[in-house]
Amino acid sequence: MNPKKILVLGIGNLLWADEGFGVRCVEALNASWQFPPQVTLMDGGTQGLYLLPYVQEADCLLVFDAVDYGDTPGDLREVVGDQVPRFMGAKKMSLHQTGFQEVLMAAELTGKLPAELVLIGVQPEELEDFGGSLRDVVKAQMAPALNLALDWLERWGAAGRLRESEAEAITDAALAIDLYEGERPPADQAYRLGDARFLNLEAA
Amino acid sequence: MGVYETQGFKLDNTGKRVVVDPVCRIEGHLRVEVNLDSNNVIRNAVSTGTMWRGLEVILKGRDPRDAWAFTERICGVCTGTHALTSVRAVEDALAIRIPENANTIRNLMQLNLYIHDHLVHFYHLHALDWVDVVSALQADPKATSTLAQSISSWPLSSPGYFRDIQNRLKKFVESGQLGPFMNGYWGNPAYKLPPEANLMAVAHYLEALDFQKEIVKVHTIFGGKNPHPNWLVGGVPCAINLEGTGAVGAINMERLNLVKSIIDRCTEFVEQVYIPDLLAIGSFYKGWLHGGGLSSKNLLSYGDIPQLANDYSAANLLLPRGAIINGKLDEIHPVDLKDPEQIQEFVAHSWYKYPDETQGLHPFDGVTEPNFVLGPNTKGTKTNIKELDEGAKYSWIKAPRWRGHAMEVGPLARMVLGYLQPKAYPEIHGLVDGALKHLDVPVTALFSTLGRTAARGLETAYCVKLQSQQFDKLMANLKAGDLNTANIEKWEPSTWPKEAQGAGFTEAPRGALGHWIRIKDTKIDNYQCVVPTTWNGGPRDHKGQIGAFEASLMDTPVAKADEPLEILRTLHSFDPCLACSTHVMSPDGQEMTSVKVR
Numbered sequence: 001m002n003p004k005k006i007l008v009l010g011i012g013n014l015l016w017a018d019e020g021f022g023v024r025c026v027e028a029l030n031a032s033w034q035f036p037p038q039v040t041l042m043d044g045g046t047q048g049l050y051l052l053p054y055v056q057e058a059d060c061l062l063v064f065d066a067v068d069y070g071d072t073p074g075d076l077r078e079v080v081g082d083q084v085p086r087f088m089g090a091k092k093m094s095l096h097q098t099g100f101q102e103v104l105m106a107a108e109l110t111g112k113l114p115a116e117l118v119l120i121g122v123q124p125e126e127l128e129d130f131g132g133s134l135r136d137v138v139k140a141q142m143a144p145a146l147n148l149a150l151d152w153l154e155r156w157g158a159a160g161r162l163r164e165s166e167a168e169a170i171t172d173a174a175l176a177i178d179l180y181e182g183e184r185p186p187a188d189q190a191y192r193l194g195d196a197r198f199l200n201l202e203a204a
Numbered sequence: 205m206g207v208y209e210t211q212g213f214k215l216d217n218t219g220k221r222v223v224v225d226p227v228c229r230i231e232g233h234l235r236v237e238v239n240l241d242s243n244n245v246i247r248n249a250v251s252t253g254t255m256w257r258g259l260e261v262i263l264k265g266r267d268p269r270d271a272w273a274f275t276e277r278i279c280g281v282c283t284g285t286h287a288l289t290s291v292r293a294v295e296d297a298l299a300i301r302i303p304e305n306a307n308t309i310r311n312l313m314q315l316n317l318y319i320h321d322h323l324v325h326f327y328h329l330h331a332l333d334w335v336d337v338v339s340a341l342q343a344d345p346k347a348t349s350t351l352a353q354s355i356s357s358w359p360l361s362s363p364g365y366f367r368d369i370q371n372r373l374k375k376f377v378e379s380g381q382l383g384p385f386m387n388g389y390w391g392n393p394a395y396k397l398p399p400e401a402n403l404m405a406v407a408h409y410l411e412a413l414d415f416q417k418e419i420v421k422v423h424t425i426f427g428g429k430n431p432h433p434n435w436l437v438g439g440v441p442c443a444i445n446l447e448g449t450g451a452v453g454a455i456n457m458e459r460l461n462l463v464k465s466i467i468d469r470c471t472e473f474v475e476q477v478y479i480p481d482l483l484a485i486g487s488f489y490k491g492w493l494h495g496g497g498l499s500s501k502n503l504l505s506y507g508d509i510p511q512l513a514n515d516y517s518a519a520n521l522l523l524p525r526g527a528i529i530n531g532k533l534d535e536i537h538p539v540d541l542k543d544p545e546q547i548q549e550f551v552a553h554s555w556y557k558y559p560d561e562t563q564g565l566h567p568f569d570g571v572t573e574p575n576f577v578l579g580p581n582t583k584g585t586k587t588n589i590k591e592l593d594e595g596a597k598y599s600w601i602k603a604p605r606w607r608g609h610a611m612e613v614g615p616l617a618r619m620v621l622g623y624l625q626p627k628a629y630p631e632i633h634g635l636v637d638g639a640l641k642h643l644d645v646p647v648t649a650l651f652s653t654l655g656r657t658a659a660r661g662l663e664t665a666y667c668v669k670l671q672s673q674q675f676d677k678l679m680a681n682l683k684a685g686d687l688n689t690a691n692i693e694k695w696e697p698s699t700w701p702k703e704a705q706g707a708g709f710t711e712a713p714r715g716a717l718g719h720w721i722r723i724k725d726t727k728i729d730n731y732q733c734v735v736p737t738t739w740n741g742g743p744r745d746h747k748g749q750i751g752a753f754e755a756s757l758m759d760t761p762v763a764k765a766d767e768p769l770e771i772l773r774t775l776h777s778f779d780p781c782l783a784c785s786t787h788v789m790s791p792d793g794q795e796m797t798s799v800k801v802r
Contacts, residue, residue, distance in 0.1 A: 013277060014277065015262065015274070015277055015278075042430075042431075043432065044431065045277060045431065045432055046277070047283070047431040047432075049324055049328065049416065050283075050420060050430075050431040051431060052413070052416070052417055053417030053420070056417070106413055109376065109410065109413070110410065110414060130261075130262060131261070131262030170429075171432075172270075172273040172429075172432070172434070174266075174267065174270030174273040174274070175273050175274070175277070183265060183266050184262070185261065185262065185263075185264040185266075
């Protein structure tokens with residue numbers, strides 16, 4: 001029997017502070033660990049339907065994302081199976097989730113939803129910081145999130161081993177977290193806040 | 205604001221106000237407000253981007269060679285187009301010439317993106333404005349088969365095939381999870397297709413969903429990484445070795461053959477499915493020619509797909525460049541992105557601050573300083589706006605103008621410019637002419653919502669032809685022994701001048717896209733993007749001139765005020781992407797479009 005095809009996907013927009021959690025997790029997982037060939041690690045960014053073929057091909061899908069569960073910032077949650085599409089759509093804080101929920105629905109409509117779905121999500125602290133990086137409470141959850149993922153991968157028959165040599169980066173080098181944080185222009189030169197997200201907030 | 209006239213439209217905001225927020229099935233966040241007269245005809249339209257964009261400012265001080273990687277992250281749909289525009293801007297600033305192969309490969313990637321984007325737009329974002337999914341359940345599969353076979357030789361057309369599709373759809377609808385078909389105004393009288401045409405369209409919706417994934421493999425082959433392909437200032441980041449083997453390393457014959465087979469399948473699908481569907485749907489709606497807006501007056505395209513490398517003059521572009529103003533179709537104006545008098549952005553009605561808001565700023569001198577204030581006639585509060593005051597500032601999108609004119613950009617602009625130049629663009633002329641004859645409508649029918657949608661399809665048919673031509677060109681050059689894909693002579697910043705500035709352009713699938721860069725001491729000093737949805741979705745300017753979205757809604761009758769299908773249909777026909785004309789964040793928990801009638 002062929003091994004299960006596994007897709008580990010980090011999604012979100014890394015330009016918006018804690019929104020970058022998913023992409024940063026998959027980047028870190030790739031930097032420290034290597035996996036058997038049936039495992040694909042992917043920086044999905046905010047791509048919508050472009051991700052569909054990869055999702056359709058997978059038997060097992062693990063997604064890292066920043067999700068607004070209404071928890072305390074930095075809380076980590078693991079969501080499994082049918083619950084995943086519902087959680088992705090429950091409280092959309094970002095456009096990429098609309099897009100990704102559509103991907104899951106399209107996979108289902110075409111009869112190719114992965115048999116196993118896992119979402120490892122963190123409650124973000126700050127999104128309104130354009131050009132910013134992960135907040136400390138969120139960054140601190142990367143290691144636990146990676147451990148959860150490693151457990152799943154092991155369960156799916158694809159245990160990781162620590163890397164011995166340097167990995168080929170998943171994100172472009174210019175966006176790697178150190179450079180991204182280190183070269184950020186100062187606040188007086190680059191306005192960082194989002195809008196007040198005023199429209200619709202209290203729409204009634 | 206009461207009543208006033210601008211650009212041939214009579215605006216009147218005294219009637220019943222309808223608010224659609226957010227406009228769904230687009231990438232990003234858009235709100236529109238319209239006023240209806242007593243006959244439910246739109247007499248005033250207000251389009252607003254509800255989020256702040258600030259890509260420009262986070263690039264300050266970074267390496268110009270990295271800008272593409274950031275711009276690629278603004279938006280989930282024109283990823284590659286932003287990256288291409290960015291590397292062109294840097295190459296322009298530093299006078300870097302790219303090899304012929306690099307130009308051709310970029311063209312192939314850009315054309316591939318068009319085909320993918322247009323196809324997904326037509327079937328997955330826009331078709332549901334014309335196709336009533338629920339009505340497809342009433343269709344007779346046998347009659348559907350007859351219909352399908354009468355318009356195309358596409359093999360998937362048997363009664364049994366359509367029966368299966370119908371059963372799948374039925375199961376989906378009965379399970380209560382309409383999924384992507386949620387939020388439809390099913391049964392609305394503005395839907396005109398018979399059930400059989402609806403069923404055929406649903407079948408092709410599913411087929412396109414399956415096929416689209418094949419198209420993008422071209423990006424993986426040439427761009428390496430997916431879904432975020434690699435780009436390179438000075439060329440393309442892929443080496444070519446025709447004798448090589450395997451799926452990694454330099455591009456070899458095996459992978460070029462795969463590209464060729466994908467190109468052929470694109471051609472097949474577009475010619476046998478997309479175009480026949482478009483014409484079939486068009487034939488039922490050709491009496492509904494609303495939504496033209498600015499298109500019969502002002503159109504703009506920067507052009508794209510340079511036939512030869514490093515020549516960005518209009519005559520070398522396979523997608524036409526030019527501007528039409530005041531409806532004078534016999535006069536095509538040249539367009540120059542660097543002329544300070546041509547492209548300017550205004551902010552009198554945008555939430556930004558300029559020293560003098562009656563003046564526009566060219567992107568080289570662009571300023572992006574937010575200023576969120578509401579006008580005195582706003583209803584509601586800052587955190588809960590019931591009605592915007594369009595007499596004051598009301599959008600996060602700036603108002604770009606070409607020589608002071610509001611312009612429409614996109615496939616319709618490109619196809620009209622090509623149609624008007626039959627000698628230079630015989631293929632475009634032929635495609636447009638053929639469709640007009642098939643539907644038996646005059647040229648003026650192009651200036652409508654349907655015309656915009658048709659132009660996108662016809663452009664796709666043109667792009668599959670170009671894609672084949674560009675592939676042949678690449679192969680001929682490779683076989684002649686030229687394998688060069690990158691020029692790294694000026695890769696090192698030490699070779700750059702102390703100060704430089706440049707402009708990069710593309711035609712994104714949804715319209716003219718420009719990036720302007722200023723480099724100082726080898727770092728980015730200023731970066732400005734003017735994106736297609738800024739052109740189309742921008743607000744009024746200091747003179748009160750309305751933008752393309754706003755104009756397109758004017759004078760359209762709405763069948764049911766609380767189901768603004770006609771509004772969505774027209775806005776979707778632009779393929780708007782607010783993610784980059786504003787930024788990528790939507791408010792909490794907003795799942796369904798809310799429609800408020802007041």
